Amino acid sequence: PCTAAVPSALSGLSCSESLRKVQHMNQGSPYGVREQTIHTICSPKPAASTAEMVRFEGFRLSGAAQDQIYEVCYCDGGNCFEPKNWMKLRGSIALDASAFKWVVSPSHSTDTAAILRKFEPESSITLTVRRPSFTTYSDPAD
Secondary structure, rough: OOOOOOOOEEEEEEEEEEEEEEEEEEHHHHHHHEEEEEEEEEEEOOOOOOOOOOOOEEEEEEOOOOEEEOOOOOOOOOOOOOOHHHEOOOEEEEEEOOEEEEEOOOOOOOOOOHHHHHOOOOOOOEEEEEEEOOOOOOOOOO
């Protein structure tokens, strides 16, 4: 649904996690509150829009070890905190698995970005990039 967190493979977009409380009614009388974690307050705003079109810029999808399918949702311009104002676009974005796999050594964390941020000039890391034979073609000179 359009309340899910932004996939970690997508950069350039962030949505805040919020806890939404919904009062349930039974024949007009309240009988309980349900809590729902939602991710509906997002940025950045569109780069351009008209009545028929909206354009966003600066998004990037990273490759993954397996094929991925992503759904795209948008807020209709109303109160974007409310999940009912988010609509799923028809279709989806399909991203083939990345042929290249990489590993950073030494691995002190599963968060490779954190390793690279903490990199000190006196220390060393090894970045190993692999690709199974014949999965893609690339010129060795590149």
